[in-house]
Amino acid sequence: MTRTVDDDFEGFVAARWPELETVALVATLDPEPARALVTEALAGLRGRWSQAVEQGAPTAAARSAVLAAVAALPDRREPSAVRGAPLADDASAVPAALLETLARETPLVRAVLAAGSVWELDPRELAPLLGRGHPAVLDAARQARDRLLAAHREARATDGLAPADHHLDDDLAELVDRLTAGRPEPPDPAALVAERSAGLRRRQLLLGAGAVAVTAAGATWFVRGAAGAGAPRPAATTPAPPGPRDPVWAFTSRWPARGPLANDAGIRALVTRAGGPGTRLVYAADLPGVRAAVAVVPQVDDTPGLGSTVKLWSGAPGTPAERLAEVPLALQGVYGTSDLVAVGIPAGDTGVLLVLTRPTVRSVDFSPVVTLTQGGSIQRIYARLALSAGITAFVLDQRFGTGGRVRAVGYDGPVPAPEQWGGVDMYGDDPARSLVQQVASATGLPPARLVARILVDSPTDGSVLDATALSPRGEDGRVRVALVRTPERAVVRLAVVSDDGRGSGGILFDAPKVVPAELAEDPLVIPLDTLPPSTGRYLVVVPGGGATCQFLLADTRRAVSPRTPMKGRTAVLLVENDDGAGPYRLVVRDRSGAVVYDAVPTPGRDLQGGDADVVEEPTTGWLGLPSDQVP
Incomplete structure (x- = not known):
């Protein structure tokens, strides 16, 4: 079927309407006049549509028409346009300050400021859309931006935050999003324009909210437009974000999206399309060096403590949503808590730690690595990171791997991070290589500084992992123990056990354990299953060798195994x-019956440092900087 000129124009109107109406709304601070203004501008464009298409610039023509219509509005300032409820104790002063400052500017200056953000145009690109008077308009916009910057700094000081001029654009974009959040969908943008073009002024098609509810961090401002003389119109309300103590924050599956790009339609569509059914966007923003979108796969029944699977998309700042790439994570989520999301986000050569939780939580503790000692202990240094409304985006000097750990809201566990940060092949064929990777990832030490060797490579019972296996093969299983020493002479061991394939046992990878250096070649004890029932099965590995093994009770020395x-x-x-x-006392005898080992084998300590010795570090400069303090 052949498309007509009318078809093309109607499709164009439907596609461009949101961005045009957003700029008009910021200019007028009133949704109904904004809708009427865009309708009028596009109706005028309809008569010269073919010419605009032939010139290859229909979008520029539409934008220019909207700016021309704004320029024709009365040059009225509305310092009283913002009427606000008192801020909540934990609300930010920034949105209200920016809105109050914007309201004092002329409609055209407001439109130019909004166009730079919404249309992503710099002053050089805006100039031809403004016509002959563009130098004066752009100069006025620059002065207005200076006033916004001063208001931004003052508001951040009120919040107890340092100046962060580079956040002005993001905060303005977030304010624009909130201004447009209460905008009703037009019945049919193309129909509005068509009827206006035909000279029909059907008021009901222009019905819109008389005011826009702008809600931010517990405060609501009502914006009355400059064209709104006469009796006040009822305000169109949208559901306010939940308050900081709302029960919704107990479960990530109920969270609203947060961040300056939380309402970006493209990002929301990406999460819905690529994340799968039920995936929920919880944060989206341009952070230093990276645009990030974070989502969770909701819990099935909001059961406390189940945790969340985390999904992450990233790209360079400003990357369109359709070009954001999903980042594979080494750990798939945060488990054991229902009100926390934490993830490492790649940003060039470094990274950003993003933590989201309840707005009432003021801080979290983060430790990027573990420190291993020659005596077999594990130490962690935790830095306390401040949260703003339950959020921190902390720019790290160094990436973290499997050693990264967060403590907050009852959670004390690992942080999902990109696979490329850890570089760990936990289940590879070479235990020594795998252990080097795991130690390097947990400690932050370069792999080249770690010394690895195979301590044991021995046959074992063929059905070691599956005592019920019945098969005529009767082959041996295999046990390999890898050992790594750090530059500080700390020792980490890893055991890999495989059976002969008769049953369903497969391969067992025992978690890496830190042991005292002097006990590096002591026996290992690895618990197996409890078959037969009520019978404990233990695999004992003796690096020094022997003829027989036996368990005794540690206190009475009564034998508990043959x-x-x-x-x-x-x-x-x-x-x-x-x-x-x-633990039992292990007695190992040689062929002559002489005892060659008689002690309780050390269980070691988990490499990831769940039971580490903790050092609290009051400063964070050694770790990096909060994103709002990055130059």
């Missing part, structure tokens, strides 16, 4: 009626 012959450097010990009273 003296079991070793296969290679391993043995599987069975403890009947195992009540978890261990």
Whole structure:
């Protein structure tokens, strides 16, 4: 079917209406006159549509028509246009200050300021749209921007924050989003223009809200337009964001999206399309060096403590939504808490730590790495990061890997970070290489400074991982123990156990453990399943070798397992009626019966530092800077 000129024009109007009406709304501070202004401007364009298309600039023609219509408005300032409720205790003063300052500017200056943000045009690109008088208009806009900057600094000081001039554009964009949040959808943009072009002035098609509710952090401002003389019209209200103590904040699955780009239609569409059914956008913004969108996969039944799967998309600042790329995360989510989202976001050579939680939470503790000692201990230095309305975006001097950990709202656990930061192949064929990667990721040490070797490579019972396996193969299993030493002579061990393939056991990767350096070659004890029932099964690995192994109670030295012959450097010990009273004392004898080991093997400490010795660091300069303090 052949498209007509009317079809093309109607499609253009429908596509460009939102961006044109947004600029008109900021100019008039009243939705009804804004809608009428855009309708009038596009109706005038309809008569010269073919010419605009032939010149290859229909969008520029429409924008120029809107700015010309704004320029024809009365040059009236509205310092009293903003009527606000008192700010909540934890509300930001920034939106109200910017809105009050904008209201004192002329409609055309407001339109130019909005056009720079909404249409993403710099002054050089705006000049031809303004016509002959553009130098004076652009100069007035520059002066207005200076006034906005002064108001921005003063408002941040009221909030107890340092000046952050680079955040002005983001905060203005967020204010524009809030101004337009209460705008009703037009019945049919093309129909509005068509009827206006035909000279029909059907008032009901121009029905809109008489006021726009601008809501930010617990405060609401009502904006009355310059053209709104006469009796006040009822305000169009939109659901206000939940208050800081609203129960909605208990579950990430109920959170509203936050951040300057939270209402970006393209980003919302991306999350819906790429994230899958039910994926919920919780934050979107241009941060230093990166545009990021963060979403969660909602909990099924809002059960407290289940946690959230986290999804992340990123790109350079200003990247269109359709070009944002999903970032694979090494850890898929934050589990064990229902009101916290934390994620590392790549930003050039460094990164940003983003933490979101309830607006009433004032701080979180973050530790990027663990420090290992020769004595087998693990230390963590935690920095306390301030939150603003439950959010921090902290620009890090160094990326973190699997060692990154957050403490907040009852959560004390790892932080999802991009796979490229950790570089860990936890289940590779080379245990020594895998352990080097894991230690480097957890400690931040360069892999080249870590020394690794295979401590044990021994046969073991073929059904070590599946005691019920029945098969005529009867082959051996295999146990490998890798050992890594750090420059500070700390020792980390990792055991990998595989059976002979008879059953469903497969491969067991025991978590890396930090042990005292002097015990680097002591035996390892790895708990297995409890088959037969009520029977504890333990794999014992003796790097120094021996002939038999046996468990005794540590205090009474009563035997709790048979003296079991070793296969290679391993043995599987069975403890009947195992009540978890261990750890047990291990006795290893050589072929002559002489005892070569008699002690309780060290269990080691988990490399990720869940039971680390904690050091509280009151400053954060060693870690990086909050995003609003980055030059």
